[in-house]
Amino acid sequence: MALAFYSITGQTRRFLAKTGLDAYEITDADPYHAMNAPYLLVVPTYDDEMLEPVIEFLGYQNNARDLQGVAGGGNRNFNELYIHNAKDIARGLDVPVVFDFEFNGTAADMAQFQKVVRQFESQKSRS
Numbered sequence: 001m002a003l004a005f006y007s008i009t010g011q012t013r014r015f016l017a018k019t020g021l022d023a024y025e026i027t028d029a030d031p032y033h034a035m036n037a038p039y040l041l042v043v044p045t046y047d048d049e050m051l052e053p054v055i056e057f058l059g060y061q062n063n064a065r066d067l068q069g070v071a072g073g074g075n076r077n078f079n080e081l082y083i084h085n086a087k088d089i090a091r092g093l094d095v096p097v098v099f100d101f102e103f104n105g106t107a108a109d110m111a112q113f114q115k116v117v118r119q120f121e122s123q124k125s126r127s
C-alpha cells in the first residue's frame with residue numbers, strides 16, 4: 001500500500017521514518033504529484049489553511065479517487081480538535097480515518113500502524 005504524508009515541524013516525517021515504510025512526502029514547493037495507485041494519507045493537524053498543500057495534492061489528477069484512508073497525527077491536548085484535519089479530509093472524500101497518533105508516535109503506534117497498512121495491502125491484493 002502506497003503512503004503519502006505531509007509534515008510541518010517533522011513529527012509526522014519522524015513517525016513514518018520509524019515505521020520503515022516507504023512514503024511520499026507532499027511538499028509546499030510542489031504538491032502536484034500523482035500517486036497513480038491506491039494509498040493512505042498521513043497528515044498532522046493545524047489550522048485548516050496550513051494544510052493547503054495537502055488540499056492541492058488531493059485535487060491533483062486522481063489523488064482524491066485513489067485515497068483509501070487517512071491517518072492523523074496530533075496532540076490530544078487539543079481535545080475535540082484532535083486530528084480534525086484528518087477527520088475532515090476523510091469525511092469529505094468518504095474514506096475512513098484509519099489511525100491516529102500523537103507527535104511522532106510510540107513504539108506501539110508504529111506497530112499498530114504497520115498492521116493497518118498490511119491490512120489495506122491484503123485487501124488491495126484481494127480486490
Ligand SMILES: Cc1cc2nc3c(=O)[nH]c(=O)nc-3n(C[C@H](O)[C@H](O)[C@H](O)COP(=O)(O)O)c2cc1C
Pocket residue numbers: 006007008009010011012013044045046047073074075076078081082083084102103104
Ligand atoms: C500551531 C499549532 C496548532 C496545532 N493544532 C492542533 C489541533 O488543532 N489538533 C491537534 O490534534 N493537534 C494540533 N497541533 C499538534 C500537531 O498536529 C502535532 O504536534 C503534530 O505531531 C505535528 O506534526 P508535524 O511535525 O509533522 O507537522 C498543533 C500544533 C501547532 C504547532
